[in-house]
Amino acid sequence: MEKKDRLRELASNVEADYSPIKVLLIILFTLLSALAFGVFIGLGIIGGIAGAGLLFLSCLVMQALLIKSLSRFAIGAIFESAALISPIIFLKPGFPILPLLFAAVLNFLLMVWAQFSARDALENELKVRFIKISKAVLPKSFTAFAVVVAVIYGFSFKPEYFFSPSFIDSTMNLATPIIGYFVPDFSPNMSAREFLAVSARQSLAKNGVINFNIMPESIRNQIINKTVEESKNALENSFGFSIDLDKPFSENARIIFTEKIKEVVGMIHPYLISVVVSLGVFFLAKAASFIVYWLVAFFAFIMYQVLLATGFAEVTLQQRSREIVVMK
Numbered sequence: 001m002e003k004k005d006r007l008r009e010l011a012s013n014v015e016a017d018y019s020p021i022k023v024l025l026i027i028l029f030t031l032l033s034a035l036a037f038g039v040f041i042g043l044g045i046i047g048g049i050a051g052a053g054l055l056f057l058s059c060l061v062m063q064a065l066l067i068k069s070l071s072r073f074a075i076g077a078i079f080e081s082a083a084l085i086s087p088i089i090f091l092k093p094g095f096p097i098l099p100l101l102f103a104a105v106l107n108f109l110l111m112v113w114a115q116f117s118a119r120d121a122l123e124n125e126l127k128v129r130f131i132k133i134s135k136a137v138l139p140k141s142f143t144a145f146a147v148v149v150a151v152i153y154g155f156s157f158k159p160e161y162f163f164s165p166s167f168i169d170s171t172m173n174l175a176t177p178i179i180g181y182f183v184p185d186f187s188p189n190m191s192a193r194e195f196l197a198v199s200a201r202q203s204l205a206k207n208g209v210i211n212f213n214i215m216p217e218s219i220r221n222q223i224i225n226k227t228v229e230e231s232k233n234a235l236e237n238s239f240g241f242s243i244d245l246d247k248p249f250s251e252n253a254r255i256i257f258t259e260k261i262k263e264v265v266g267m268i269h270p271y272l273i274s275v276v277v278s279l280g281v282f283f284l285a286k287a288a289s290f291i292v293y294w295l296v297a298f299f300a301f302i303m304y305q306v307l308l309a310t311g312f313a314e315v316t317l318q319q320r321s322r323e324i325v326v327m328k
Helices: 002-017 020-043 046-066 070-091 097-123 130-156 159-163 165-182 192-206 217-239 249-265 270-287 289-309
Strands: 314-318 322-326
Touching: 020 046, 020 070, 020 130, 046 070, 046 097, 046 130, 046 289, 070 097, 070 130, 097 130, 130 270, 130 289, 165 249, 192 217, 192 249, 217 249, 270 289
Parallel strands: none
Antiparallel strands: 314 322
8 A cells, every 4th residue: 555655656746747748649659559550450461460569569668657647548548458459340340349348458457557567666766777667567568469469360260261271281281291200201192092002011011910021012912902991991980981092192181181170160169269269379479478578678668769869758856866757
């Protein structure tokens, strides 16, 4: 309670030194960066998403450093949170509103929490240390940012993507080296018959079949052909789909893979799939947070130095020799 009183006193002591117009400009610039991010993510432009996201997070650091009035910051955060999601409503008709509102509210709460952390850091430092402010703001601000990104991507995701040619082909490309490790000279373009024959030959040669390696070629081929047919029947019984031995391995695998995915996806509610994808995107974003923190802190520091150099803001001394950043 005592710490909160000191924070209120700090804010009230310096509020008179702030230009309302400059505070408004900072909030407006942050709002525009949030709006730009919403537009780019709605359009799916990767470069724009990265650039606008970097600018928006940097602006959040600037806000925490430059705006001391919590009420002004909170009002700005409301509009900024709305600006993040509003383009999605227009660019993605039919997008579920409830997840967007959840993301916006959580974004607002985390941004305010980040502001409290920044004020706490400033209150406990005699000198303005930019890196301290960044460390106080970025974890919460980036979490808010990641929540919005995760919800937008998660609830834009279509289950049909799982059985699209691009997903299946990319999955098969990833699996090719693994299959090749067990099946020599494997290629997705080899026929299913060739694949099963190579597998059978390798298995028979290694599994103690009596004199298999020294049998006449015709006998070995008979055994291999019989094994291929048995393998084909076993696979068909297992997957429930027929296998054409004369078609490429990739084509047979694509058919089986597609039908199996359809079967699994059909058992799961689309909303649950969106939630799972959202969680996956969120944790993926958080995994990259350390690198993002440094990029944002570097870019925000450049913005901070520009604002000081142009006279938009300045570092001055409060009572008891405490440094603060003001916008007169």
